[in-house]
Amino acid sequence: MSKCEQCIVRQFSSLKALTKEELLKMADCKTSYTIKKGEPIFQEGEITKGVFCIKEGVCKLSKLSANGKDQIVKLVKPGELLGQRSMIIDEPANLSAIALEDMEVCFIPRTDVMGFFNNNNQFSMNMMKTICGDLKDADDHMVDMAQKTVKVRLAETLLYLENTFGKNDDGSLHLQLSREELAGIIGTATESCIRLLSEFNKTGLIKITGKKIFIEDRVKLKRMID
Amino acid sequence: MSKCEQCIVRQFSSLKALTKEELLKMADCKTSYTIKKGEPIFQEGEITKGVFCIKEGVCKLSKLSANGKDQIVKLVKPGELLGQRSMIIDEPANLSAIALEDMEVCFIPRTDVMGFFNNNNQFSMNMMKTICGDLKDADDHMVDMAQKTVKVRLAETLLYLENTFGKNDDGSLHLQLSREELAGIIGTATESCIRLLSEFNKTGLIKITGKKIFIEDRVKLKRMID
DNA sequence: TTAAAAGTATGACAAATATCATATTATAAG
């Protein structure tokens, strides 16, 4: 059983407020999992009995809409926690969490996290701030969905992917999403997404080679957004 | 200076966890305001130095989008608190709050609320749950915006307005919104909203007389949504 | 009371987006 003290999740998440004793306790009660690309961590409607720490790999939080399409609400990266909201209000998961890459996660049971939560003010405050940040992001995202065109949302998403998940050595976006997944973030039909990518490719905004996407004209993409 | 003990806000909001002593303290530090229809309680970007309790009247939380349209993110009714998120993460308001009716609100300074927050576990837990609920609503709303048509969103909104704010004696929706505001909730152009209302009127789903809207066929409206 | 302004309504048209069909390419399984 590995320790929690040096774990990447601790550095970035609310967990940074935990004391040495709390970390030792957490190391005892946690379970580590390996999750393969495409597999779920939990599904919409499922009762999650704790919180997941993302140690490695990126996953999507998504919701199946009535028309059968998977709308991606948020991408979650290493150092973040999953399932905080469900834990606090003690409800089934509102979203599904599915691995976009091979992942390493730890599971900490509800009772243990709630213990830290009630005894460590700084920890609960951190978690609260994270959720408030999520709420702001969700509100902004909602306004974007309602008011911006698909083209602008694609431009935004490409720059977001570069900023958040970085580039490979060859300069291509590190996080490789399928066209369907990209469409799921933007909130559009897969064909529309593909068509716009082709257009961006032709007009020199991006370069596409197979599954790799290179951002070629950051300035013009940014200009599209305002 | 009126007391807080019997106030409607207390019954419905996180404040129900406050002790008698805390309520007395709150009555001392609060300021009451009357806000006329159309006036702001606070604006996007403004630094709010506390929390507002809605005693009477409904207001909208909205955000101005790049194209100059006001997207309504949430409607807030008596018994709810405003500005909790900004208070917790100590950031300027992300949304504007504007009265849709004449309102009565109380303002409680940040330091006082944070005092209750740090000393009364049940209170902070309640507030946390409220914010978690808002996050769920925002996520769901986002998926709707991305995946549902304007027509379906209008049907949803009409039923929501009936369920949440009730009907007048004559059966019309109690909360009277302008077409522009209704369009702002749905996330569409005002003309599109008006056109669809006419269509709903012609097909007998609703009845329009002046500014009054009557829901005539609840069943068909519900069926549209699934 | 009347003029101006704002809100509501509707037509005509343009633009954005979805859908369906089909071809091509890449990937996985035997």
Add this chain to the structure above:
DNA sequence: CTTATAATATGATATTTGTCATACTTTTAA
């Protein structure tokens, strides 16, 4: 290696939605 399957790409077309123009109606303010 080859075949089956999934992913990507693109055309044709329909549908949805936005924009602009204009008329009508209600509200506001002088």
